[in-house]
Amino acid sequence: MPQSLTICVCGAGTMGSGIAQVAAQNGFKTIQFDVNADMLAVSKKNIAANLEKLVQKGKMTPEQAANTTSNLSFTSNLGDCIADVVIEAIVEKLEIKTTLFQQLAALNNPTTILATNTSSIAVSSIAATIPNPSRVAGMHFFNPAPLMQLVEVIRAEQSSDETVAMLVKLAKDFKKVSVVCKDAPGFIVNRVARHYYLEALKLVDEGKATVETVDALMENAGFKMGPFRLMDLIGMDINYSVSNIVWEALGKPVRLTPSPLQKHKVDVGELGKKTGKGFYEY
Ligand SMILES: NC(=O)c1ccc[n+]([C@@H]2O[C@H](COP(=O)([O-])OP(=O)(O)OC[C@H]3O[C@@H](n4cnc5c(N)ncnc54)[C@H](O)[C@@H]3O)[C@@H](O)[C@H]2O)c1
Structure with a gap:
């Protein structure tokens, strides 16, 4: 079913590629961004292969696969990262993540939700570096994202109830099961x-x-x-x-x-x- 929100997934590596597939296959217009154009090409190829397998196994119709593909766009231009919800899945380094969050906050509407897929970095320390930090929270998927059911939604010190509720709803729209976690080292699973x-x-x-x-x-x-x-x-x-x-x-x-x-x-x-x-x- 087509969804009204646009999702931007930053990072086209192991996790970003899977998260973008999940968003697109559940009807969301999805922008996948990576600084490395080669990674975008690999992600595009992997998603196409995954969709093909789903069709072959009868788990997806050819029409659903075509809709998923048409929901996806790939870019190495940060300026294209305008969305209602951004899910960041880039390298696990605080300084690199906070730089990207600051750039995303400057580009986007002040109400755009900025979520991080970090496995271990304190989400509150990322939120602390941007304006309107109440729209920041963690949205931690598991590998491989299209297959694993669980999503940890991490409430940072600054996260508003609306932000947490929005990500819990998004996880449901992605057909995932979410657990709201405190912003403790490694959250729960890690x-x-x-x-x-x-x-x-x-x-x-x-x-x-x-x-x-x-x-x-x-x-x-x-x-x-x-x-x-x-x-x-x-x-x-x-x-x-x-x-x-x-x-x-x-x-x-x-x-x-x-x-x-x-x-x-x-x-x-x-x-x-x-x-x-x-x-x-x-
Ligand atoms: N690998 C896992 O099993 C797993 C599971 C859950 C969460 N995570 C988390 O997801 C995040 C990504 O992990 P991964 O395994 O997908 O990493 P990866 O190394 O496979 O991919 C990282 C991608 O980020 C890109 N990148 C780096 N800096 C960037 C920037 N400034 N802007 C845009 N793109 C940039 C790289 O080009 C690369 O394609 C990390 O925070 C990690 O902790 C990983």
């Missing part, structure tokens, strides 16, 4: 999940088990993905940033110390699926 990654990394770092063994055991124990396969899907640059941000925000507890193996993977550029190599080859 705080709990830190141990899944870090204990697995410690086992391998200490030579007590291999990557393949840990993944096989956890998958046979009922987890959809073992920790290493999951880190490859997420992207090690993102996972390492989140580990550091949560660890620092909680006062550097020993149990949450980031692993040297995470740093090594980032240093050598083995980020996972997105670079073709992580713990596994793609």
Whole structure:
């Protein structure tokens, strides 16, 4: 069903691409912005392939796929990012996010909702840098965004009730299930999940088990993905940033110390699926 709101998704990487697909397939005019034109091209290609698969599986009609495609536009020009709701999904770095938020606030109407898909940065610290911070909140999707049902809506110190209600409604319109969370380090899921990654990394770092063994055991124990396969899907640059941000925000507890193996993977550029190599080859 066509929707009246325009959505802008900033970032066309792993998450931005999936979020743009979700918005467009639920009837929203969707602008996808990235500073890197190559990423936009990859996103466009991936969304087309996803839609094709949905049609083949009978989960979407060819007409719905065509409508989704016509709802989407791709741009590397920041000036095109005019929308009712902006969902930011760029790199997990506070300064880069706040610079973009300031630019978006200057471009858009003062009532435009500015949401961040950050996994771990304090949403209140982003809100603090822009005018009308009551329209800022977190809207945290999970990977892959078109498939994962959960969305954490994060209430920043400055978020108004209207902003939170609007994002809860938007999540429903996206056919997602939302949970409103406090702006605490790692929110809920990423705080709990830190141990899944870090204990697995410690086992391998200490030579007590291999990557393949840990993944096989956890998958046979009922987890959809073992920790290493999951880190490859997420992207090690993102996972390492989140580990550091949560660890620092909680006062550097020993149990949450980031692993040297995470740093090594980032240093050598083995980020996972997105670079073709992580713990596994793609
Ligand atoms: N990867 C995950 O599993 C996951 C899950 C939930 C949330 N997140 C969060 O989503 C955000 C994006 O993560 P990702 O995995 O999609 O990252 P990614 O590395 O796949 O993509 C980031 C994109 O941002 C673009 N970019 C960088 N600076 C920009 C700018 N100033 N303006 C516009 N585009 C810019 C890059 O060109 C790149 O295409 C992060 O905040 C991350 O914490 C990630």
